[in-house]
Amino acid sequence: MVRREPREPMPGCYPVSFGEVDLLRDLDRPSGWVISKDGVPQSYVDLEDPTYLDFEYVRLMADVIDLMTEGPLDAVHIGGCACTLPRYVAATRPGSRQIVAEPDGDLVQLVRDHLRLKSVPRLKVRIADGRSATAGLHDSSADLFVLDAFSGATMPIDLATGEYMGDVARVLRPAGTLLVNIADGKGLVFARRVLATIGGTFRHLALLAEPGVLRGRRFGNLIVAASRAELPLAGLTRKAAGGLTQARCLHGEDLSRFVAGAPPLNDGDPVVVPVPPPAVFG
Known part of the structure; x- marks a missing residue:
């Protein structure tokens, strides 16, 4: 049997189910590729090195994953795009079984055609x-649940409510970990409400973000780690402070003060989802 060589990605603008995306080559890394929508970077993958994570918030999520119990993981990812974290998990924890949910079928096909999605083992x-x-997922079927779903630069509000968090908890095993990517800016009103919501279902929480974002000085990503079991807080604090992002890890009383007074989100509640200023993505 003749083995086919992987198709060479072709940079350009491509139609997808919900608009158009740009597939861009990283000029500094020959095997690095970015998917961008409406000028907002959505995913970065290095086709030769899936452990290379270019986006700072993705590195923070990987830090949490690295501190989980050793061995393969059963993982669920809500929001796929180029499947950066599933590639990372497959590379660092061989044998992991992973499910990705992505509503844009044409985007998934683009990633299959250009970014070697079929090469990721045990990924559905x-x-x-x-x-x-x-x-549609079974009870207690996941060790890791990653919620990184965005419409452009905003998080779908139906994935931030107490009702949805209850369903996520149903899918996670008792010691399982939830990771949530939130984008917010001045005042962090939305982030506080999401944290209050997650805290209504999961007892143990930690918040990871760069100091400037955490103080509400600029728009950016905040990562929530949550579980019904204790989190490796010492390790998270050390990794956050020692990484390239120089992030902070809030937990315990500090996190309680951060969230204090924020009402949780429920289905049907009116809420203003934060939108980044135009200058954020240049």
């Missing part, structure tokens, strides 16, 4: 929105 991609995909 389902064309579905986050709530529908989660509802």
